[in-house]
Amino acid sequence: MSAIELRPACKPADYKSEVSPIWCPGCGDYHVLMSFTRAFAELGLAPENTVVVSGIGCSSRIPAYTTCYGFHGVHGRSLALAAGLKVARPDLTVVVASGDGDGYSIGGNHFLHACRRNIDMTYVVMDNRVYGMTKGQPSPTTEPDFDTALSPGGTGLSPFHPLVIALASGANFVARAFSGNPNETAGILVEAIRHPGFSFVEILSPCVTFRPDEKDWKNAVHPAPVGATSDPAKAARRIMTDDGFNIGVLYRGNRLPYQTKTAPQSIDLTELEKEFEL
Amino acid sequence: MKAPSGHSLSSAADLLAIAYRIEADAVERYKLLAEQMESHNNAELVKVFRDLARAEGIHAEEIRKAGGDDLLARAARLGWKKGESPEEVDLAGAHYLMTPWHALQLALAGEKRALDFFSSVAETAKDAKMKEIASEFVEEEAEHVNLVYRLLRKYPKPPDEWSEDPDAPRSQD
Numbered sequence: 001m002s003a004i005e006l007r008p009a010c011k012p013a014d015y016k017s018e019v020s021p022i023w024c025p026g027c028g029d030y031h032v033l034m035s036f037t038r039a040f041a042e043l044g045l046a047p048e049n050t051v052v053v054s055g056i057g058c059s060s061r062i063p064a065y066t067t068c069y070g071f072h073g074v075h076g077r078s079l080a081l082a083a084g085l086k087v088a089r090p091d092l093t094v095v096v097a098s099g100d101g102d103g104y105s106i107g108g109n110h111f112l113h114a115c116r117r118n119i120d121m122t123y124v125v126m127d128n129r130v131y132g133m134t135k136g137q138p139s140p141t142t143e144p145d146f147d148t149a150l151s152p153g154g155t156g157l158s159p160f161h162p163l164v165i166a167l168a169s170g171a172n173f174v175a176r177a178f179s180g181n182p183n184e185t186a187g188i189l190v191e192a193i194r195h196p197g198f199s200f201v202e203i204l205s206p207c208v209t210f211r212p213d214e215k216d217w218k219n220a221v222h223p224a225p226v227g228a229t230s231d232p233a234k235a236a237r238r239i240m241t242d243d244g245f246n247i248g249v250l251y252r253g254n255r256l257p258y259q260t261k262t263a264p265q266s267i268d269l270t271e272l273e274k275e276f277e278l
Numbered sequence: 279m280k281a282p283s284g285h286s287l288s289s290a291a292d293l294l295a296i297a298y299r300i301e302a303d304a305v306e307r308y309k310l311l312a313e314q315m316e317s318h319n320n321a322e323l324v325k326v327f328r329d330l331a332r333a334e335g336i337h338a339e340e341i342r343k344a345g346g347d348d349l350l351a352r353a354a355r356l357g358w359k360k361g362e363s364p365e366e367v368d369l370a371g372a373h374y375l376m377t378p379w380h381a382l383q384l385a386l387a388g389e390k391r392a393l394d395f396f397s398s399v400a401e402t403a404k405d406a407k408m409k410e411i412a413s414e415f416v417e418e419e420a421e422h423v424n425l426v427y428r429l430l431r432k433y434p435k436p437p438d439e440w441s442e443d444p445d446a447p448r449s450q451d
Contacts, residue, residue: 025372
């Protein structure tokens with residue numbers, strides 16, 4: 001008898017843990033969780049060989065709500081954790097979850113270098129253009145005229161362009177999705193996970209509590225008028241000139257992912273320790 | 279005939295499979311809404327959403343039995359790549375202070391879309407068996423719509439201030 005145990009294919013529900021999400025009702029992140037589980041089922045990922053890594057924030061709660069391995073890490077450091085994990089265990093499927101504050105502000109520097117390193121993993125940022133968990137502060141993607149008690153008259157600052165920055169930094173797959181279309185988003189996640197190298201998916205995910213205006217996003221989103229390109233300059237130009245609501249895969253690159261084989265070979269630890277002997 | 283997913287529905291078996299997907303999707307969403315309400319101590323809504331999930335679950339199970347052994351595989355193949363189920367319950371329409379009236383409005387919108395979908399299949403299907411099954415679904419969905427309307431008589435529209443919270447979430451000062 002074969003030592004390999006055959007098991008039935010997983011359904012989306014099999015990737016959802018018994019922990020009840022505690023996001024606000026109406027939050028887009030519920031739909032993102034639904035997209036995660038549908039994408040994992042479509043790919044037939046083994047939960048024990050899949051890891052969801054996150055930082056801090058509402059969106060970063062997501063690992064607890066899946067049956068995969070999870071790491072709810074340090075603020076802004078999800079990509080650093082995930083990079084280490086993927087390099088050490090290239091056999092695992094690594095998906096990183098973050099928000100616009102965690103990913104673009106506190107973790108902004110890691111974002112640039114994760115794109116540049118092109119390690120084979122998928123980075124999902126649930127962008128609601130606000131710090132929701134800490135009660136509504138403007139984030140790097142908040143519009144300049146977002147007028148609140150914390151930012152009277154708005155910040156006056158131009159928002160960060162994550163997709164263009166990802167392209168300029170070397171991400172190998174770039175897409176924008178909308179949480180309110182979970183099937184479509186699941187399809188994009190499937191493509192992102194399958195694509196070799198660093199895949200970046202920005203999911204517009206409304207914060208109904210501190211940004212009730214974002215409920216209107218469901219009327220604003222539309223499919224990108226042209227398909228994905230493999231030319232990063234062309235993709236960047238398209239993104240810089242769109243209205244911010246083009247949905248779909250926008251760029252599919254063909255850079256070779258980071259290979260541990262090309263990195264320095266592992267060395268004998270006892271030899272290394274000798275160099276530190278007093 | 280096209281499924282909401284854009285796939286072609288070519289047989290009665292395909293129709294049963296897509297109908298199963300529609301009901302299963304509704305079960306998933308109602309359960310999720312019940313969980314949300316439980317987290318926010320809205321016990322009345324927990325019951326409403328669980329009851330709706332149970333009702334959809336019974337319907338899904340009936341379809342599964344009628345669809346035979348390959349229904350689940352066929353349903354997976356016909357599943358949505360684009361667009362959502364016609365009976366999609368809009369999770370974005372949830373609010374932590376929502377009332378049974380709001381929950382029933384979400385349900386009503388989904389049931390009406392499902393009714394429209396099956397009516398369109400019943401009207402346009404060429405295959406006689408498919409037309410017959412679609413017509414049965416039309417009757418069932420019409421019953422569901424009527425049921426929601428009856429429940430709405432029990433739960434009238436709340437006053438306009440329903441979402442006012444004396445301790446509302448607010449930006450830090």
